Amino acid sequence: MIRLPRYATAVTILLLGFACATAGAAQVTILAPEQHGVVHDNEGNLAVDVRVEPPIDPEEGTSIRIVLDGKPAAPDASGTSFALQGVERGEHWLQALLIDRKGKTLSVSDTVYFTMWQASVNSPARKNQ
Secondary structure, X not given: OOOOOOOOOHHHHHXXXXXXXXXXXXXXXXXXXXXXXXXXXXXXXXXXXXXXXXXXXXXXXXXXXXXXXXXXXXXXXXXOEEEEOOOXXXXXXXXXXXXXXXXXXXXXXXXXXXXXEOOOOOOHHHHOO
């Protein structure tokens, strides 16, 4: 039996229940880009690297979905490296979802916030491109 302090709130109890329910689930972590990192790419190319523990078995039909600013950003895949293109300059957020063959979300990574930096179109560095 788990003993909770007297000041435990409904939110604490809800979070504890969620943690217990997902304790056996795979964990998804975004390794790149770094949290609050700045990506420098004038073309908007973004490399996303993900770790899944324990590793997924493609034969089970499990895949990873990358979500950029709330929208799927790449086709679901069993690999852990993704190359996104055309990411606009500015602030963005990413999540990685572990999806089963029926489309059910099994696990969600923490949200990673990053900034895509691109030189101004008026920059001399961009005029040569």
